[in-house]
Structure formats: C-alpha cells, structure tokens
Amino acid sequence: MPATTPNSELREFFCALHPTRTSSPSSVSSGSTLALDEDEIQSIFDLDKESYDFESQLPQSIREMLDDMLDEPDPYDTRFGKELNPQAAPFIPSADLSKPSRAPLPSIIRARVLAESVRPSFPALPKPTPTPSWIAIFRSGSTALPTNSTILAERATELAHSNYWHATALAELAQHFCWKASAADSDVIRETMAPFAWQVYRALWDAFSQDTALSFVWHLRESLLGTFKGCWSASDSAKAISYHFTPSEEYVASANWLAAFIGSLFTFDLIHVQHIKWCLSILVHELSSLEHITAISTLIEHAGPELWCYPGGVTDPSPRVTVEPSLEMIHLFLTSFVPKTLNLGNGSSVLARTVTAGTSERDLKVQKIIDLLGYWCTELEE
Numbered sequence: 299m300p301a302t303t304p305n306s307e308l309r310e311f312f313c314a315l316h317p318t319r320t321s322s323p324s325s326v327s328s329g330s331t332l333a334l335d336e337d338e339i340q341s342i343f344d345l346d347k348e349s350y351d352f353e354s355q356l357p358q359s360i361r362e363m364l365d366d367m368l369d370e371p372d373p374y375d376t377r378f379g380k381e382l383n384p385q386a387a388p389f390i391p392s393a394d395l396s397k398p399s400r401a402p403l404p405s406i407i408r409a410r411v412l413a414e415s416v417r418p419s420f421p422a423l424p425k426p427t428p429t430p431s432w433i434a435i436f437r438s439g440s441t442a443l444p445t446n447s448t449i450l451a452e453r454a455t456e457l458a459h460s461n462y463w464h465a466t467a468l469a470e471l472a473q474h475f476c477w478k479a480s481a482a483d484s485d486v487i488r489e490t491m492a493p494f495a496w497q498v499y500r501a502l503w504d505a506f507s508q509d510t511a512l513s514f515v516w517h518l519r520e521s522l523l524g525t526f527k528g529c530w531s532a533s534d535s536a537k538a539i540s541y542h543f544t545p546s547e548e549y550v551a552s553a554n555w556l557a558a559f560i561g562s563l564f565t566f567d568l569i570h571v572q573h574i575k576w577c578l579s580i581l582v583h584e585l586s587s588l589e590h591i592t593a594i595s596t597l598i599e600h601a602g603p604e605l606w607c608y609p610g611g612v613t614d615p616s617p618r619v620t621v622e623p624s625l626e627m628i629h630l631f632l633t634s635f636v637p638k639t640l641n642l643g644n645g646s647s648v649l650a651r652t653v654t655a656g657t658s659e660r661d662l663k664v665q666k667i668i669d670l671l672g673y674w675c676t677e678l679e680e
Contacts, residue, residue: 311675315432351398400425435473436453439494441486454501458504458506465517468510469669472514475479475495480557482555492559498514498525519569523560529552529556530584540587553589553593557577557600558596558597560600562601574605585638586637586646589648591664592663594635595663595667603674606623607627624675634666
C-alpha cells in the first residue's frame with residue numbers, strides 16, 4: 299500500500315464529501331449512495347481537523363496579536379500563584395436546594411443588559427414659553443411719541459390682527475401694559491402708554507367685536523387695581539409700602555408710576571371715577587408716610603380736573619355731571635385727607651430718609667395738592 303501524503307489525504311477528504319461511486323438503480327432507489335454511516339462521518343471530521351492548517355490562513359497581524367495574548371501571564375497567577383484567593387467570599391451551602399442560586403453575569407453581559415433595559419424617566423425641564431407675536435409690535439407702539447396718534451393707531455391695528463385674542467391672551471396683554479407702564483426700568487415712553495392702550499381698545503373693537511374690546515379693558519382694570527392694592531394696602535398685602543415692609547427706591551418708584559398710569563387711563567375713560575375714588579380711599583386710609591402723600595398727588599395730577607366734575611354729595615342721588623369741578627367733592631376729599639397728614643411728622647419716610655431740620659416736606663407736599671385743586675376750582679380759594 300503506497301504511503302499517504304497530505305495531498306492524497308485532502309483528495310480523499312473531498313472525495314468523501316462528494317462521492318462519485320457508480321450506483322445501481324436499486325441502490326439509488328434505496329438512497330444508499332447519499333447516506334454515510336457514522337464511522338465515515340467521524341473519519342471526515344478527524345481527517346479535516348488533523349490535516350487543515352487554520353493558523354496559516356489567518357493574517358500575520360492577527361497571529362501576532364493572538365501570540366501576544368497567549369504569551370501574556372495570567373494576572374491571577376502573578377498575584378496569588380498557586381494559592382487560593384484570600385479575598386474570596388467563603389462558600390456557604392444553601393439549605394434550600396429547590397432554588398439554585400443564580401450565577402452572576404459577566405461584567406460585559408451585565409453592561410449590555412443594563413444598556414438594553416428601560417432607563418428611568420426623569421422629569422424634563424419645562425419648555426420655554428414662546429414669545430407672543432405681538433411683543434415686537436407692542437414695543438414699537440409703546441416707544442412712539444404720545445402725540446403721534448397716527449402711528450399709535452397703526453401699531454394698535456397691527457397688534458389687534460397679530461393674534462387670536464381669547465381671554466387668556468387678553469389677560470396677558472393687559473398685564474404687559476401694567477408691567478411696562480409701572481416698571482422702574484421700563485424702556486417705554488410712559489406718557490404713551492395710556493393713549494396706546496386706548497388705541498388698542500379701539501382696534502380690538504374694530505377687528506373683532508365690542509365684547510373683545512371690553513374684555514381687554516376689564517382685564518386691564520383688574521390687573522392695575524389688583525397691583526395697586528398689593529402695593530399700597532398694608533391691610534391686605536404684606537408687600538404693601540409701610541413701615542412693616544422696607545421697600546426699595548425702585549419699588550416705591552414703580553408704585554408711583556402705577557398710580558400715574560391709572561390716573562392717565564381715567565382721561566381716556568378706560569378707568570372710571572369710582573376706580574379713582576377707590577384708589578384714593580386706600581391711600582388716605584393707609585397714609586403713614588411721605589410716600590403716600592406723593593402717590594395721592596401723582597394720582598390726582600394725572601387724573602386731571604375731570605375727576606372732580608362728578609357728583610360727590612352723599613345726599614345727592616342724581617347722576618348729574620358738573621361742567622366745573624365740584625367744590626363739594628373736593629371738600630369731602632380734603633376733610634378726610636388733611637387730618638391724616640397732621641398726624642404725620644415731617645421726614646416720615648418708609649425709605650428711612652431723614653429730612654433736614656427746619657424744612658417742612660410734609661407741608662409742602664400737602665400744599666401742592668391743595669394748590670392744584672384750587673387751580674381747578676376757584677371757589678376753593680375763597
């Protein structure tokens with residue numbers, strides 16, 4: 299028998315995989331030519347394993363990397379040698395053999411399991427509130443000159459058509475008027491705010507309906523009067539200007555600008571006389587500092603003489619409107635206002651200012667109010 303060479307073994311291997319024996323019809327029908335017994339199958343795999351050089355088929359770089367990995371010493375053997383790991387946890391057999399302990403997952407598998415698991419959901423930060431489209435138009439109108447009624451009307455019309463004015467949007471617009479007109483660091487022309495509000499009222503009426511325009515005015519009044527009460531009524535607000543709450547100069551200035559805006563809106567009939575009386579009653583009732591007298595003077599000055607051209611007598615129920623300021627109304631106001639100021643010492647300021655001795659700041663402020671009322675009502679000087 300000739301010696302077996304590697305080439306002949308390889309040839310026999312492929313011949314075994316693809317037999318070329320001639321088969322008789324009987325053997326084909328029985329399927330014996332396609333079937334191999336177990337010994338033949340085993341010999342094929344043994345022959346393949348012994349004769350095929352897998353390593354020679356790998357790239358040189360891969361073989362070198364595998365050699366380095368196999369030649370590298372085991373870190374466990376380097377550290378502990380043939381000794382047992384002294385840090386290993388002791389093995390304690392479990393008494394409950396019905397529930398075999400679960401083998402820990404390898405670290406790489408644990409990492410994959412955690413990565414594929416559902417991550418806990420954390421509350422996301424709220425989305426920033428988008429800036430309304432009318433803000434830029436509002437700024438353009440509020441920085442125009444108060445005497446330029448054409449520009450104010452154009453900006454008001456643009457603003458009215460820039461949004462669908464549902465109740466929430468109207469409330470935001472009204473609050474923006476309140477904030478911009480009273481903020482100490484506002485970038486608007488304050489004298490423009492009242493005529494601009496009136497133009498917006500008219501534009502909403504023309505663009506939408508009377509109800510929309512009146513809803514804007516209602517929200518404007520609610521915002522203004524509610525803020526005024528919070529600034530000046532110590533009986534209702536802990537942040538009201540008083541000696542119990544030390545406000546900043548900016549806070550006091552903002553409260554005074556608010557009073558000025560309310561008075562100016564009265565001249566455009568967006569604030570009614572009962573609203574001005576309500577504000578004056580709060581200031582007189584809470585009067586405890588020079589800042590209260592200043593706010594009263596500001597409110598009266600911006601409301602103008604028309605404030606006193608309404609019936610003021612408590613015994614006169616007729617709704618008549620006087621052409622000239624009513625002396626009766628002025629007397630009713632001074633009767634409640636002047637006695638409150640007499641209880642106030644000169645230099646009594648919530649800003650902790652000290653007035654130079656010999657001056658009469660309180661008297662000067664009170665006299666300014668009386669002179670203004672006397673200028674509007676000549677009968678008062680008689």
